[in-house]
Amino acid sequence: MAVSKNRIKWLKSLHIKKYRQKYNNFIVEGDKMVREVLDQNPAAMLELYALEPWLSTNLPKGKVPADRIFDVSLTELGQMSGQNTPNQALALLDCDALPNVIPDKNGLVLYLDQIQDPGNMGAILRIADWFGLPGVIAGPGSADRFNAKVIQSTMGAFLRVPVEETDLGAFLSGRSDYKILAADAKGVNAFTYPFPEKAVLIIGNEGNGIAPGLFSLTDEVVSIPKGAEGGAESLNAAVAAGIICAAFQQYTYQKK
Amino acid sequence: MAVSKNRIKWLKSLHIKKYRQKYNNFIVEGDKMVREVLDQNPAAMLELYALEPWLSTNLPKGKVPADRIFDVSLTELGQMSGQNTPNQALALLDCDALPNVIPDKNGLVLYLDQIQDPGNMGAILRIADWFGLPGVIAGPGSADRFNAKVIQSTMGAFLRVPVEETDLGAFLSGRSDYKILAADAKGVNAFTYPFPEKAVLIIGNEGNGIAPGLFSLTDEVVSIPKGAEGGAESLNAAVAAGIICAAFQQYTYQKK
Known part of the structure; x- marks a missing residue:
């Protein structure tokens, strides 16, 4: 599925704290980190943007609904990324999906x-x-x-x-x-x-x-x-x- | 003493490893770090570049020969600095002045x-x-x-x-x-x-x-x-x- 320029711009905005707080979403980048999320908490993944070879290797379809997976070009990934060298995959996550209550225990x-x-x-x-x-x-x-x-x-x-x-x-x-x-x-x-x-x-x-x-x-x-x-x-x-x-x-x- | 454009350019080059190795010199920046050098190893300080108020407060003249101390403007300091916000003082040091032999002991x-x-x-x-x-x-x-x-x-x-x-x-x-x-x-x-x-x-x-x-x-x-x-x-x-x-x-x- 193609990604609109507006969507790319919006994703890019999440590298700034103000917009993370406004939308309650954040970005996780890079092969290793994105695979960790897929393995441990795929429900937290609202959207997944990755290069085709990465998608073919990591087969996220069983874990993330197909309509949330976007096969992007290296150029598009670079436009969303906050890194100097974008690395294969980038995921949009829900802030509330991370553990945020410390249990009252020893x-x-x-x-x-x-x-x-x-x-x-x-x-x-x-x-x-x-x-x-x-x-x-x-x-x-x-x-x-x-x-x-x-x-x-x-x-x-x-x-x-x-x-x-x-x-x-x-x-x-x-x-x-x-x-x-x-x-x-x-x-x-x-x-x-x-x-x-x-x-x-x-x-x-x-x-x-x-x-x-x-x-x-x-x-x-x-x-x-x-x-x-x-x-x-x-x-x-x-x-x-x-x-x-x-x-x-x-x-x-x-x-x- | 005024600082030449060539000298500023040369100092700036020392933010790159290749030039540090070539000249065997390096830069220490910022009020706190430069004061540490003055206190602990002033002999390592080949040159000192600082704003006038910093020089008036820290009085390095007893520790570093006067002809090695340069009263610079904030613009000049910015041109030498590797930091986004240059901070009052910058020193040129001799690489060999740092301890580089590990004693053979327990x-x-x-x-x-x-x-x-x-x-x-x-x-x-x-x-x-x-x-x-x-x-x-x-x-x-x-x-x-x-x-x-x-x-x-x-x-x-x-x-x-x-x-x-x-x-x-x-x-x-x-x-x-x-x-x-x-x-x-x-x-x-x-x-x-x-x-x-x-x-x-x-x-x-x-x-x-x-x-x-x-x-x-x-x-x-x-x-x-x-x-x-x-x-x-x-x-x-x-x-x-x-x-x-x-x-x-x-x-x-x-x-x-």
Whole structure:
């Protein structure tokens, strides 16, 4: 089926957050990512645009209704794409099809306090996915979970990890027994800390750390011990999150 | 002192790897990074280009000879800069002024096997800096340590962490008693593994993992246990490196 110029223009507009929010749709690009969606959540796929060889190889017809599949030229794909080098396939997805409710259960929920780098946000979703954490809260000022670079750097975790876009107060209202932890310097050693079973861990902004207003809600500051000859002021936000989640998992596993 | 158009053009060329290698010089940009260099290694600074208010505030004259300091306009700074929004100061540095010999001592040396993302390489240098590791080997196909995005994401660690650009065989020749570890799935649990005192840890490429040729040199594969409900195929390369380095430090610390 041919694709109209207006449709191409509209698809292209979804690379901008304002239009993603307006239409509640987003774009996933590239062979690997589109195949992940087809495998794991084909119902989320509203439309699929791909080169003919890709369609012949991946046979999406059993998973997506035929009238939603568009065989496009490389030129058309380039016009829809947000990438410098468009890669075989592009899918239109429903924002509401991604998990967006964090279950109220034991585990470590990560709270992103203005994590602005899309690569960091993607890496943090991968951490939550790897350790099977209940979910991630994207606090105000954080990157948009539907941003193409976030999606790309999650390596598929965006399909599995519940993300709530809210602030910490709103998340906690109506939920009880969460301890609030903050990842920062000068706290207790993450590797000897007896983690609570159910907690939120605040990960601070790349440049400014954790906002003072959030610190006042914190039950415990958890730190990664520096080496005897260590010199850095801080670790990358995603790296720090990964290390503390590993410590949490290690503690929880040892207890059992 | 005024800056010639040719000099501006030459400085701009250093945003490209080929010219950095040809002239053995590189650029550090932005208020924070340039101040770090002034504080920690002013001798590395061949030339300093900055706006007048920045020069008045930071008074570099005691640290850098006056004839190497250039008071530039915002337009000139923009012409030299590789950033969209040039930020107050830019410094020309000597590549050989950065630490480039990894001391032959106990600790974990990180080997980057085609780590191509500059943000990942920068985050890994920060990890090495934080834990006080002996250094990082940038194997063939890895990002350039003098790349502006690498420099930026090290948050100053580029000034302190020794980096050798070589392959694993060349690094090991003439050095003995290094165990070779690989960070990958299906290995021993990093949190219960009795780490050797002196080792190289191979961190694999973002998409393809560790090259088969390197695996054949490996004494032990070290893994990060996945959560019971974990779903991801892998972690981000820098996150995985950070977690294994934390496990190494934890083991080494507990032993003492």
